[in-house]
Amino acid sequence: MSAAPSITTFRDDVRAAIRDAGAPRHVIVLAIDGVPYALAARAWPRAQVAERRSVFPTTSATAWLSSLTGASVDAHGVPGVVFAVEPGATPIDVYQYQGSLGAPPPTDLFSDAAGAGYAPVAILGDLEDTPGAWRDLLVHRARPVHGHRFFWEPGAGGAPGAIAARVGAAVDAALAAQPGPCLAWCFVDADHHIHRAGYDAPLIEFLAQLDALAAAWAARGALVIAHSDHGLAPTRHDPSIAAAIERAAADHGGALGGAGRTRWLDVAPDREAAARAALRAALPASVAIRHADELFAPGSRARARVGAIVLIARGEAFVAPAGYAYEHGSLTEAELAVPLAVWSPC
Ligand SMILES: [Zn+2]
Structure with a gap:
């Protein structure tokens, strides 16, 4: 078993990276759903890539909430996709549920950003079509940016260059809309592709294009961070x-x-x-x-x-x-x- 820190330390990781980067500058956080450590270490040669450990269960709703809030699964209370919100109640699907999931954790990545003088921005991206209680828990302290789908773009196919270009354009537009430094978190659902196609050549090409995009932003003075929620296993x-x-x-x-x-x-x-x-x-x-x-x-x-x-x-x-x-x-x-x-x- 690896001794790497949990994804619940992500807020500390971001704070440390901002401190190391020095003067206030834009912080771009790419949330790439479904990417395992070993693949990222190969696909992102221009980044420093460290290992983190996901939470149980290794499902998106659970893990993203732990990353962005720092709360354990026990504390935030989203234990999976289909569960009973109250004991004995009919189970809900967390991606469709519009009722309450309970009080949000008191602080999160976005309150950290605001407290440090960065405008907190969430480019919903592939969460655009998942409105509801869970997404609210995740991004309610950020200024939401709508209208950018990446892997979920209807009819656009899976061309890696086109998907990466949409990510680039969405982030550039979000940064340009802010008068001062901002922390822009951007959700990209590679998992949507991996479930059916696995870690195939187009997916690896997409990750390579992200590496180039991130390096270009860094060359222009931004701090760029990417994280993921879990990998996928053949099933x-x-x-x-x-x-x-x-x-x-x-x-x-x-x-x-x-x-x-x-x-x-x-x-x-x-x-x-x-x-x-x-x-x-x-x-x-x-x-x-x-x-x-x-x-x-x-x-x-x-x-x-x-x-x-x-x-x-x-x-x-x-x-x-x-x-x-x-x-x-x-x-x-x-x-x-x-x-x-x-x-x-x-
Ligand atoms: Zn996921």
Whole structure:
């Protein structure tokens, strides 16, 4: 297990990079969803790339919130994609949910920026089409910039140069709109591509173009930082695993929730032992069956939103949406090790 710091130290990393860069200058923070550390270290030769460790589960909503606020998953309470906001409630999808997820953490990357004299800006980018409570928690202290889609641009295809050019134009426009130094965080959902195509040549070309873009901004005096939330692991939908999980839920009256390669079952306490036994008999050894109390602090907001029986993929076979070849949410090295990259101003 790597001893690299957690992504919850990201605000400290940004503060240190700003201090090292000296005089007030624009700070560009590229949030590139789905990029693992090992790939970034190769694809961004002009940056200093350090390793950081994602949180559990390694799913976007959970990890970005931990990065930008510094809060643990137990504290911010977003334990995945599908979960019950209140015990016993119907599970919600965090990317669509418009109700309240509770009070936001008291400070975050954007309040740090404002406190240090930088205008806090969030280029929503590929979060443009994900309005709701989770996105509000993430960027509510920033000035939002709308209207720039990158991987989510409809009909634009996946041409790496075109996507990188859109990122460049969005950041340049956001900086030009600010009279003084700003911290502009920009969300780029490479994960959207990786789920189906993996870390293919176009994706690697896109990352190379980002390296060139970031180096050019640094040459003009900006501090450029890139971070990611998780990597993705090869994942194959296994109908027998899916059927076993659904059967356990149906037979024991449980609600299903989850986060990609981690799923959970919320059953009444008096049915838990029987549901566990049924899952143990039906699932292969490549699916770990854990108790939620081992993974989330008992009594925490996150633990209250997760079922007691937690299933974690260790191999490739699990449940996945149609067309997905890569998925995340579990605890493999490819998912946990993420980059912190800095292009220092020249
Ligand atoms: Zn993600």
